[in-house]
Amino acid sequence: MTEYVPAGAGTVTKYIVVESPTVTPAELAIRAYEVSHGLIIKETCFGLAINGKEEEVNGLIARLRAMDPDHIFVKDRGFPPGDPRRCRANLGGARPGFHGIEYETTILPYVSHGLEELRSRDPGSIPAPKNPLETKKLDVYMLKKLIEAQEP
Amino acid sequence: MAKIFIYPTTSLILSDLVARYGHTPLSSATAVRERVQTAGIESVPLQITPEEPKKGLRWAAVEVPSGVRGRMALYGPMIEACDAAIVIEDADFAFGCMGCARTNELVKYLIREKNVPRLDLDYPKNEDEGTRFVAAIRRFLADLGGTK
Numbered sequence: 530m531t532e533y534v535p536a537g538a539g540t541v542t543k544y545i546v547v548e549s550p551t552v553t554p555a556e557l558a559i560r561a562y563e564v565s566h567g568l569i570i571k572e573t574c575f576g577l578a579i580n581g582k583e584e585e586v587n588g589l590i591a592r593l594r595a596m597d598p599d600h601i602f603v604k605d606r607g608f609p610p611g612d613p614r615r616c617r618a619n620l621g622g623a624r625p626g627f628h629g630i631e632y633e634t635t636i637l638p639y640v641s642h643g644l645e646e647l648r649s650r651d652p653g654s655i656p657a658p659k660n661p662l663e664t665k666k667l668d669v670y671m672l673k674k675l676i677e678a679q680e681p
Numbered sequence: 682m683a684k685i686f687i688y689p690t691t692s693l694i695l696s697d698l699v700a701r702y703g704h705t706p707l708s709s710a711t712a713v714r715e716r717v718q719t720a721g722i723e724s725v726p727l728q729i730t731p732e733e734p735k736k737g738l739r740w741a742a743v744e745v746p747s748g749v750r751g752r753m754a755l756y757g758p759m760i761e762a763c764d765a766a767i768v769i770e771d772a773d774f775a776f777g778c779m780g781c782a783r784t785n786e787l788v789k790y791l792i793r794e795k796n797v798p799r800l801d802l803d804y805p806k807n808e809d810e811g812t813r814f815v816a817a818i819r820r821f822l823a824d825l826g827g828t829k
Contacts, residue, residue, distance in 0.1 A: 639811025
């Protein structure tokens, strides 16, 4: 057993994902370097990973989000940027968490549209989405009937 | 500011919207960060040590696979700490190379049992559903005392 001494204790890492027609990850990175002091900033294909003290990271995110508030999304990350346990440079292929971001990136345009709509509309006037728990499942007897109806 | 448990716990969309409307999202990243930043025995890649399945016994029986109990050591404390929950039902990516279907069922069961305000949704599939999705989350969070 090896002793584990954590690096960067007391810091936070956040992902900034940009899905914007007007702002690219490169522009976001340049802006981040301009306004940040001492934070670790890593540019990725989908946005940025930022590491540092929580207040400083949140301050930088607020300034970056102002560039395109409805198309820039933020989430926490457990590992610091470039951590060899997670970085694809060491492991090869996409890191496991990328697949979740990749899937949700396909949905971000709909969410961005919703955020834009809510700037001009009252949320109370928008009907509720369908409750997934009320969706009727395939009845087991109907399933049996379908199986038996198959031609040999 | 309420603590909102999000499912999938890695969701970018839920994590962002909850924080955007003035609440604290409880996501797996914060639970992993706690472990990654705590000194102890090296246990790559997620710093999940043999202690975690023991902690998971609080939420799952000893017959349950250690993978479920280990995951519950991360999710269980967040479920106990949450004031409300937002659950996306059709999150297929929550089950895969890093996910566990049985843990997901247990997580959803524990949220139902906790009897806290809960919002069940599906991912939007077009712009109209996107507007309804965001509006529903905003209304739900506003009722908890967030941004109107």
